[in-house]
Amino acid sequence: MALVPYVEYEDASPRVRAVYDDIKATRGVDWINNFWKALANRPEDLERVWRNVKEVMGPGVLDPLVKEMIYVAVSATNGCEYCTRSHTAAARKKGMTDAMLLELLAVAGLANETNRLANGLRLDVDAAFR
Amino acid sequence: MALVPYVEYEDASPRVRAVYDDIKATRGVDWINNFWKALANRPEDLERVWRNVKEVMGPGVLDPLVKEMIYVAVSATNGCEYCTRSHTAAARKKGMTDAMLLELLAVAGLANETNRLANGLRLDVDAAFR
Amino acid sequence: MALVPYVEYEDASPRVRAVYDDIKATRGVDWINNFWKALANRPEDLERVWRNVKEVMGPGVLDPLVKEMIYVAVSATNGCEYCTRSHTAAARKKGMTDAMLLELLAVAGLANETNRLANGLRLDVDAAFR
Amino acid sequence: MALVPYVEYEDASPRVRAVYDDIKATRGVDWINNFWKALANRPEDLERVWRNVKEVMGPGVLDPLVKEMIYVAVSATNGCEYCTRSHTAAARKKGMTDAMLLELLAVAGLANETNRLANGLRLDVDAAFR
Amino acid sequence: MALVPYVEYEDASPRVRAVYDDIKATRGVDWINNFWKALANRPEDLERVWRNVKEVMGPGVLDPLVKEMIYVAVSATNGCEYCTRSHTAAARKKGMTDAMLLELLAVAGLANETNRLANGLRLDVDAAFR
């Protein structure tokens, strides 16, 4: 059970429903996942976070699938199960295969390893990298 | 100053030089950065980590630039200055612009934010994501 | 199942019972939660950690509820389910509402986002902040 | 040196200047710190992040100083120097003393310790906390 | 359910079986744990990560039990349940008692606490430590 109740569509205020409707339309889905139903307890957070997701994950200079994969790599690094599962699902819808998931986690794993070697050894940043 | 001395090419054993030579040839550079010069104090680590970097960052199903960007996103998440600067430099050589760097950090930042909202609210993973 | 057995009150040594009794009296509760029952396998840890919690979370210059909320924000950042749930419960007893929980997580989430933007961009600290 | 150039007011586009002007007016300061000057390389990020900071850190159910202190606690947990220094400065302007800073770090430090004890022992969440 | 299917021995290719056989022989066990069965979806990762584990955790200048305990301390710090449970099991096989587990977590917990005090206060590194 989550720490706050989930706000279901039928119980939602018009302000919350407007965001739910936009999520459905933007993503082409007919249901709302728990993340948004929890945030809906504070409508300004629901609106704010959704607006951020829409802007950041929307069209830009990077490929949408690349963005989802970066999201998965960060979520795996932080150990967030909800985010790892939900963004893996989103990435699969955009074309990510098992082989791509494993390769991106190989990169994320390696980065986590070398991050600790570099931080643990307190390396001086080479002049060429400054 | 790092916690271990840097092993310079001219002072390196043949075993270490062999790795240094491979790094230079593989990357098309004529110098060795501090990360490898520190690891060279324990040649089996130098060989092992270089082999990992070469295998993971080499040809695969993901684009090489995408991999470097995942590396930067993880390094920024972990606060590793050395890794952030060195892999940003590597990504730029492969074509990353300032706009791409800012967009990838926007995604990484957003992921870090929603990771904490999801973990803080202890959300139930939706059945559709399992 | 936890990695060590839980030490129940009836099986506890007098040394452990003394801490359990103090926890109950200090908090006005009639049961001991799993955190203490696990630490009780090494009584010096039980005593030491309890003494720390009592001192740090006791009267000081900050409001007790504010301290619990800082505890929740850090626990959410670290992804510790046990700590997030137990300190959310403690904060609710001291008056935290759902709206306050959501606002504190909004702040924690934002901080996690901007921490990565600042670390990822390797910003120079402005003179005015030094 | 940061990874992207700082956009100074005099070189900024009208779109960027509008945000800079709002930051100055909202905070009652006459200068822009490096965080915003770096984000300004991608104006949509500057606008988006500033809007978030303004909304999340603006009036709500929590005291503004409490919010800044949560920000500092999270930044210390993540090891972000820039954020720790800038939000400590902001908290001091709102009344935080050295004693308050030390007490909040004592809480954050303790939370980081018990988070690892709870995660390391893989504790079962007590029924009362669910 | 994991994000990728587990590759069972009977369904595995000869390449994967060779690694499985080596894991069994090296560890003196007659089963393969889920970590390897998930990586086996990308045989080069299975080979690479196993080779790393074998090299890093094999004979060196540190005691094998000490290495397992460092592994547990890091896994507890990162909140990885799978790694904490599997490496605690490995450490127990090498002689770790409950008292040793609790003492190592006490050290890890303390380190996590003082890490935040030091990072939060932005301490200058003493000349003697440089």
Place this chain on the structure above:
Amino acid sequence: MALVPYVEYEDASPRVRAVYDDIKATRGVDWINNFWKALANRPEDLERVWRNVKEVMGPGVLDPLVKEMIYVAVSATNGCEYCTRSHTAAARKKGMTDAMLLELLAVAGLANETNRLANGLRLDVDAAFR
């Protein structure tokens, strides 16, 4: 510059001096490092944290050098420069060589890598590890 002033011995209250004297006597050193001089601004923290360090790092079932190495591994994982440098110095005084430091960081690095693979793949914990 740290966020709080350092309390020098000659300016310290008798309460603070008592701790400083105990640190010097316990460690056989004739100077106080910045960590304690910063905490001394709030004497109860100085006393509390020192008591914890003394208890946790004092005699127990684990070897003192092993404890220092666990401290270094956690500090490298968290990216705390102050803690990494100070506990590396402490470990060297207890006998840690460069080869031992590199091997412990190899273990810590590997753990950080596999932690992300396990968390990223959302592995089921094998029955044998429960």
